[in-house]
Amino acid sequence: MISKSIEEYLKTMYVIKKQEGKVRVTDVAKKMDCTKPSVNKALYNLKDNGFVNYEAYGTIELTEDGENLAKKILEAYDIVYLFLKDVLELEEEEAKREAEKIKSTISDKTINKLAKYVHKVLDLNNLDCDYDINKEKCRCCTRRIRLKAIIILNFINILI
């Protein structure tokens, strides 16, 4: 099993892939404010766990599992961010920082409950939505994510 810390590298790779078209060790290091050897280590860890394909000096490619996990992580972040920003009304930067930390500790179950709650509170008129971070999104969730595109920040062109 992969750690929360390593998951962060995967998420970052996914985002860079969508933004830049290709993923380089240096870019990941820059984005994560860490060194290249750290990225290298994480990379081989991710490879060993089947989340990326990689050969030395080659191109970094996420596997299907890798993509799915990355999407899930990003989504967990969005849900927590949305809650902190729009429900608790934390200031934007604070909400981002805190969402990053919180989403790394909580279980899927909690994320699902939080998502449903946020849906409800922010008045989506769909209290029956059976949100599950591990499943395909329902129309309601999809719509919500689209409507709330602004929360996707610089990932706006990535999701869905």
Added chain:
Amino acid sequence: MISKSIEEYLKTMYVIKKQEGKVRVTDVAKKMDCTKPSVNKALYNLKDNGFVNYEAYGTIELTEDGENLAKKILEAYDIVYLFLKDVLELEEEEAKREAEKIKSTISDKTINKLAKYVHKVLDLNNLDCDYDINKEKCRCCTRRIRLKAIIILNFINILI
């Protein structure tokens, strides 16, 4: 500065002190499901940071700073637990587990906002409450904590 991991030892010591009257390395280890050497290390770390008084083979005593920090940690836990249990409606055991993890990552600012939100949502009729985890509690908070004594679980005899 002390780490979140070390804070947990302090919190546990505080709880044991209130429950048992005295704190022993073995009890802390049992409660935290770790080994005695781990407790010993944490103990000297806490001592170096002025949160406990201790000499080898002596009795563990929390300083005033230690007590205050422990109270703060317990309270952060209670707030998160209350939110997960009564607002998100997580099952009790899950709420406890998750609260433990979450409260270790979030900032005082977020805790304060969450506390205010929980107060509001659970309808305490005091929307002006200026909760601050670092300050003396307002009447509203004190009352809330009293009313919600049940959430304090086995710590019921400790707080306030």
Added chain:
DNA sequence: CCTTTTTGTTAATCATGGTTAACATTATAT
């Protein structure tokens, strides 16, 4: 008392996740 059990300490070790320094490879620019 003094033996035994419980409790606490110390030293050596480990895993994780990070670093720096040195080097290898690839890409770029003239």
Added chain:
DNA sequence: ATATAATGTTAACCATGATTAACAAAAAGG
């Protein structure tokens, strides 16, 4: 085409927080 710059890798190392094994001290029970 080749020197230079950028990028990627490797090895050695560090901090943290934990462990096990061995030992020391204190408490408890005959």
